[in-house]
Amino acid sequence: MRQIALYGKGGIGKSTTAANLSAAFAERGLKVLQIGCDPKHDSTRMLMHGANIPTVLDLVRERGVEPITPHEVVFLGFQDVRCVEAGGPEPGVGCAGRGIIATFQLLEKLEALEGDVVVYDVLGDVVCGGFAMPMREGYAEEVYLVTSGELMSLYAANNICKAIARLARHGRSKCRLGGVICNSANTHPREQELVEEFARRIGSALMGFIPRDRMVQLAELHKQTVFEYAPTSKQAQIYRTLAVSILENGSLTIPIPLETDQLETLALAYI
Amino acid sequence: MEGCTILGALSVTTGVKDALSIVHGPNGCAHHNFSLLHATLATDTDSRFPHIVSTHLSEDDIIFGGEEALERAIREGLERDVGGIFILNTCIVDTIGDDTAAVCRKSWRVPVIYLPTAGFLGGGFSRGMLNALQTLAIHAKPREKVPRAVSLIGEKNLEYEVEENYTEISRLLESLGLHVYLRFVRDITIADLTEISRSGLNILREPELMPLGDLLRQRYGTPFVDRFPRGFIGTLTFLQDVARTLGIPCEDAVAYEMEHQTRVLAKFQDLEGIAVHLGRDTSNSFLREMVDLLGMFERNDGIHLPIPIPEPVGTGGVERLFHHWRRTICASL
Numbered sequence: 372m373r374q375i376a377l378y379g380k381g382g383i384g385k386s387t388t389a390a391n392l393s394a395a396f397a398e399r400g401l402k403v404l405q406i407g408c409d410p411k412h413d414s415t416r417m418l419m420h421g422a423n424i425p426t427v428l429d430l431v432r433e434r435g436v437e438p439i440t441p442h443e444v445v446f447l448g449f450q451d452v453r454c455v456e457a458g459g460p461e462p463g464v465g466c467a468g469r470g471i472i473a474t475f476q477l478l479e480k481l482e483a484l485e486g487d488v489v490v491y492d493v494l495g496d497v498v499c500g501g502f503a504m505p506m507r508e509g510y511a512e513e514v515y516l517v518t519s520g521e522l523m524s525l526y527a528a529n530n531i532c533k534a535i536a537r538l539a540r541h542g543r544s545k546c547r548l549g550g551v552i553c554n555s556a557n558t559h560p561r562e563q564e565l566v567e568e569f570a571r572r573i574g575s576a577l578m579g580f581i582p583r584d585r586m587v588q589l590a591e592l593h594k595q596t597v598f599e600y601a602p603t604s605k606q607a608q609i610y611r612t613l614a615v616s617i618l619e620n621g622s623l624t625i626p627i628p629l630e631t632d633q634l635e636t637l638a639l640a641y642i
Numbered sequence: 643m644e645g646c647t648i649l650g651a652l653s654v655t656t657g658v659k660d661a662l663s664i665v666h667g668p669n670g671c672a673h674h675n676f677s678l679l680h681a682t683l684a685t686d687t688d689s690r691f692p693h694i695v696s697t698h699l700s701e702d703d704i705i706f707g708g709e710e711a712l713e714r715a716i717r718e719g720l721e722r723d724v725g726g727i728f729i730l731n732t733c734i735v736d737t738i739g740d741d742t743a744a745v746c747r748k749s750w751r752v753p754v755i756y757l758p759t760a761g762f763l764g765g766g767f768s769r770g771m772l773n774a775l776q777t778l779a780i781h782a783k784p785r786e787k788v789p790r791a792v793s794l795i796g797e798k799n800l801e802y803e804v805e806e807n808y809t810e811i812s813r814l815l816e817s818l819g820l821h822v823y824l825r826f827v828r829d830i831t832i833a834d835l836t837e838i839s840r841s842g843l844n845i846l847r848e849p850e851l852m853p854l855g856d857l858l859r860q861r862y863g864t865p866f867v868d869r870f871p872r873g874f875i876g877t878l879t880f881l882q883d884v885a886r887t888l889g890i891p892c893e894d895a896v897a898y899e900m901e902h903q904t905r906v907l908a909k910f911q912d913l914e915g916i917a918v919h920l921g922r923d924t925s926n927s928f929l930r931e932m933v934d935l936l937g938m939f940e941r942n943d944g945i946h947l948p949i950p951i952p953e954p955v956g957t958g959g960v961e962r963l964f965h966h967w968r969r970t971i972c973a974s975l
Contacts, residue, residue, distance in 0.1 A: 432702055464707030466738040473701055 375549070375617065376491040376505045379517035380527035384554040386414045387587060388517055389492040391607075393418060394598035395614035397450035402486035404445075405452055406478070408505060410459025410467045414492040418448030421594030426458020427474045441481045449599050453486065468501020475504050484510075495527050503534050506546040513549035513623055515578065518569075520553070520562030522638045525569055529634055532573050532626035539625040547623035550578035552613065557583045565641035572637065573626045579613035581606075646761040648730055649675050650770025653799045654778065655757070656683075656692040657827040658835070660725035663694045664715050666708065666742060667732025672696035682800045695719065699734065708740045716745070716754060726753040726832035736760035753781070753832060768850060771796065775854050778827060782839040784862050791823030792884075793841035795858070795866070796851045799828055801952060803959070810956035811845065811870060814877070817895040818885055838862065843888055845870065870955045873928045874903050874935060877956050899957065906961045910936055913964070916971060917944035928953055932960065936967075945974045 377392075379385045386407070393405045407414025412426050424446045430439055448454045457474035459467040478484050491505040495516075505511045514535055516528040528551065538544040551570035555562055567577040590600035597606045629637070648665065652675050655663040665672035672694055679692040697715040699708050712729065719727050727750070731742050736758075746756040757777050759770055775796055792815055797804055812822050823841045824834060839862035846855050846868050855866035865887050871880035878896055885892030914937035920929050929949065933940060947967050954963045 428705060432706060435702075460706040464709065464738075464740075465703075465705050466707075467705070469701065469738075470705040473705060 372485070372487060372489065373618070374489045374491070374511040374513070376493055376511035376514045377517055377552075378493050378495040378514055378528075378531045379554075380495055380524045381409075383495075383517050383519060383524050383527075383556075384581075385492055385495070385517045387417070387591070388552060388554055388581065388610075389414060389490050390417045390596050391598060391610040392614050392617070393452045393488075393490050394450055394596045395610045396488045396490075396618075397452050398598065398611070399614070399618075401488050403450075403452045403488045403490065404484070404486045405448075405454055405490045405492065406474075406505075407454075407456040407492050408471050408474070408502070409457070409492065409494040410462070410470065412456040412458045415446075415448060415452075415454035415456060417591060417594060417596045418452050418454050419446060420449070424454060424456055426456040427477055428458035428460075428470050431473065431477065439477065439481070441483045444478075444481070445483050449596060455483070466499075466501070468499040468504075471501040471504045475510065495531050503538070506535065506538055506544075508543055508545065510546075512545045513547060513617075513620070515549050515617065516551045517554050518551060518566060519556035520558040520565045520638075520641070521556055522635070524556070525566075525634060525638065526631075528569070529573070529628050532628040535626055536628055548573070548575050548626040549617065549620055549623055550576050552578050553580045555581060555583045559642060561641045565638065568641070569629075569634075569637060572629060572633075574624050575626055576622065578616050578620065579609070581609055581613070644766025644768065646675075646759075646767065647763075647765050647770030647773070648732065648759040648761060649678065650767035650772075651730055651757050651759045651774035652679060652692070652694065652770075653767075654771055654774035654827050655728040655730070656694065657799050657825075657829065658726065658728075658778075658832055659690075659693075659829060660723075660831045661693065661728055662719045662722060662724045662726075663692070663728045663730060664697060664712070664719060665694060665730050665732060666697045666699070666712050666715075666735050666740070668699050668734065669696045671732040679800070693724075704734060704738055707738065708735050709742075709745055712740065712742065712745050713748075716750065720751055724752060726755065729754060729756045730759045731757070733760045733762045736763065755781075772851060772854060775827065775851070776857060778835055779838055779854060779858060780861065782836040782862065785839050787842045787864075788823055788840045789842070790820045791841045792820050792843045792845060793824040793826050793838060793864075794822060794828075794847070795826050795844045795854060796847040797825060797828050798847055798952070803955070803962070804828070806962070807870065807955040807959065810958040813958070814871070814881060814895075814899070814956060815884070817898060818881060818890065818892060820884070820888075839864070843867065843884065845884070872953050872955070873931050874957060874960060875931065876928075877903070877960075880956075903957050906957060906964075907935060909961075910964045910968065913938055913968060913971065915939075917941040918947050918967075918971075919944040920947055921949060932963065936964065945971050947971075 377385050377389050393403045396403045427444045446454045459470040518524045518528040553566040563580045570577045584606045586606040590597045676694045697711045703711050743756045746754045844866040849868045867883045871877040916938045918938050
């Protein structure tokens with residue numbers, strides 16, 4: 372079983388990337404489980420044709436001590452990708468990080484963490500311990516950073532590197548950085564070069580460049596992944612290629628996070 | 643190492659007999675402190691249960707926020723016949739950022755008072771106690787003073803002899819024509835808290851409570867004496883300090899107390915000339931005074947005397963210590 376986590380700044384396109392990657396894996400005949408680890412619970416929405424599936428934490432809250440069965444939290448989406456949303460508290464109260472921990476413990480208990488590929492879609496700019504749960508022992512062993520060429524997005528990606536490097540210092544942690552995915556924000560002409568250089572500097576590599584394409588917006592307006600909406604499109608082909616790169620990726624590294632001023636100098640050089 | 647701030651605060655809030663203390667957190671935080679307070683109170687003459695309940699937080703409350711559980715606990719508390727409610731935060735609710743103060747500010751039938759008591763924010767038992775006393779001290783308005791009224795500030799509700807100490811201070815104050823008006827905070831009601839502004843003098847249990855003494859002086863214009871009396875000489879000084887602060891004479895009271903101390907000493911003449919040992923800490927001037935007064939002397943192979951913690955209060959406290967020492971000495975001879 373491959374366990375893959377996608378981390379990145381909020382709004383950078385993690386969920387779109389995750390859903391299309393899951394669809395690409397499924398197209399290759401793999402059994403896929405996608406887990407949305409963001410309190411706003413919209414990671415799997417396109418796989419579910421726009422439906423907001425009940426979240427694990429909503430169910431936990433309603434049920435109290437009554438047992439929960441796997442089919443109440445795992446839903447079959449496009450191409451039989453199994454979808455789970457962790458959910459979380461209302462904005463501004465409680466502890467979303469603890470919610471992620473509780474979700475993982477429950478999924479473990481339900482023996483729901485199975486399949487050929489598990490894709491964790493994780494909010495990356497929340498830096499408490501709970502959001503590092505997918506990187507802990509027994510869960511994702513490869514992390515892919517989703518970023519654009521925008522400085523704040525690189526900054527968030529760099530922070531995730533710090534978390535991976537920190538975890539790697541514990542001897543038993545197997546979590547490594549798999550690579551960097553550039554989801555273009557069309558920030559500037561040399562965006563791809565910048566992200567490529569960033570990847571190299573942190574001791575990793577660019578896994579793929581996803582250009583900005585209105586096909587993505589069109590698909591989302593139709594509440595579908597690009598795979599379902601336009602399976603023969605150029606954009607779908609890009610996700611297919613990325614999926615293959617990830618499946619064939621043999622290079623897992625412990626990243627070397629950059630200092631803030633290094634990051635700024637780097638961004639400046641490509642502007 | 644010192645106990646948690648929350649226990650220090652509870653040692654104060656449970657001294658308000660018509661109030662309920664709600665520990666906002668998981669069961670254990672409330673139960674652990676309840677047991678400790680109950681065990682200590684059980685040794686007092688009236689063995690009562692401390693009025694403590696928990697908001698029973700579980701993992702769900704931590705994830706989704708504990709404010710609902712807190713409101714529920716307050717509503718349940720109001721079903722009892724309470725004059726007020728204290729809310730004490732535990733570590734976990736301060737970690738997840740429950741807005742306890744906002745919940746307390748809602749319009750409740752009785753005063754609902756928030757105390758920031760999360761242990762991980764620093765400080766120990768004493769800080770928790772001081773903070774709680776300060777929180778409870780600011781609910782009064784400046785009012786005219788009651789003649790000859792004195793308040794005791796920050797009695798240690800968990801110490802042995804707390805009632806004996808109270809009796810002793812009352813006796814000493816009476817010898818000056820004064821009386822204890824308010825025990826802040828022990829065995830009083832929520833309504834009594836506002837009486838704190840009416841005493842003409844405050845007596846702090848110990849100098850560590852000085853910030854509270856200053857606060858009460860600034861808010862209500864009440865002067866203070868910074869400690870309970872310690873030792874024979876300390877007791878005479880105490881009488882003089884109280885009298886000087888209030889501008890009243892004390893000669894008769896001091897003369898009477900000196901005679902009383904002589905009578906007490908006379909009861910222990912049998913201890914004269916006995917070799918004793920006070921342990922390694924021989925720098926304690928109070929203990930040295932006591933040994934000298936009894937005509938005992940220190941020697942390394944002398945009878946090992948127990949050292950009282952906390953130190954005895956007033957002449958009466960010294961007399962009890964002498965009895966205690968005599969028992970130790972008799973058992974060793």
